[in-house]
Amino acid sequence: MTGDFEPSGIEKLDSALGGGFPKGGVSLIVGPTGIGKTLLALQWLAEGARRGQNVVYISTTVPIERIKKYYGESKFLRDVVDKIKWYNMDVEPKEMIPFTESKQKKLFHSVMPDIIDEDMMPKIKIHRGVIDSITSFDKIIGDKALFRYVSSQFIKYFNRVGISAMLIEESDLGQITSGGEMRNFAEATIVMDYIESKNMYMRALKIMKRYGVNHPTYWMPFHITDEGFEL
Ligand SMILES: Nc1ncnc2c1ncn2[C@@H]1O[C@H](COP(=O)(O)OP(=O)(O)OP(=O)(O)O)[C@@H](O)[C@H]1O
Ligand SMILES: [Mg+2]
Incomplete structure (x- = not known):
């Protein structure tokens, strides 16, 4: 079964997920700021x-230079910071509304011209991809039904080309038990929140679903x- 997972290297999390995040599928991470x-x-x-895969990080919020500044020197990242492919994605409303296949193609190509061609076909095998965050699309689009449609088109694309994708969704404090707007599109959903314990708040995460695994x-x-x- 080892081929079915894309592990995080965080042992307890991977083991709770039955080995890791779904390979070739979409995972959703939901939580407050x-x-x-x-x-x-x-x-x-x-x-x-670190496993020699091609991995892509797309930021829709904080500029990549800032992300690298904050996290690039961390022990968990510094050895591979230059191996990750980093992109900014700044979308204007007119690039998404009305949403069409040709707009999607243009968007992906313009964000990642070196690895995605004009027809949206990857020029190299992309093993893992992160969009941080899809909430930006929600805010640009301003309509829940359309947001879900756009996100579902993205997800179909990732499935078609075999990218293991991780989508990040922001939630308001105390609102995450629903698992986010896109919860039923993902094969794995993790929610994070501050939980109260002995008059203190601590960070905690919960696996809301992981298809095919009897998870805690x-x-x-x-x-x-x-x-x-x-x-
Ligand atoms: N080296 C470190 N040691 C301890 N805590 C750290 C370290 N680096 C970051 N943090 C903590 O991690 C937090 C940021 O986490 P992260 O950026 O992943 O949050 P986020 O959920 O993505 O938030 P947002 O929705 O605002 O993007 C920081 O506020 C800081 O408290
Ligand atoms: Mg963040």
Whole structure:
């Protein structure tokens, strides 16, 4: 079964996921600001890069230079920071509304011209890809039904070309038990939140689903260190 997973290298998490995140499928990470979504995504990409895979990080919010500045020196990232393919994606409303296949093609090619051709075909095998975050599309589009449609088109694309994708969705504090707007499109969904324990708040994550795996459903507290996630 080893071929079916794209592990994060965070042992406890991978084992709770039955080996790792779904290979060739889409995972969704949902949580409030500052909880650790970007960090988890970067750690997952770093693990792929360390295994010699082609991995892609797309930021729709914070400029890549800033992301690299904050995380690039961390122990979990610094050995592979130059192996990750980094992209900014700044989308204007007119590039998404109305949403058509040709707009999707243009978008992907313009963001990643070196690895995605004008027909949206990858020029190299892309093993892992992260979009941080799809909430930006939600805000640009401003319509839940259309947002779901656009996201589902992205997901179909990732499935078609065999990219293991991780989509990040921002949630408001205390609103995540629903698992996010895109929860039913993903094969694995992880929610993160601050949980109260002994009058303190701690970071915790919960696997809401992982198709094909009998996973735990309890909150797993974690810490963030220079080495990344510590469960
Ligand atoms: N080396 C470190 N040691 C301890 N904590 C760290 C370290 N690096 C980052 N952090 C913590 O991780 C938090 C940021 O996590 P991250 O950027 O992944 O959040 P996020 O969920 O992506 O938030 P947002 O929705 O705002 O993008 C920081 O606020 C900081 O508290
Ligand atoms: Mg983030």
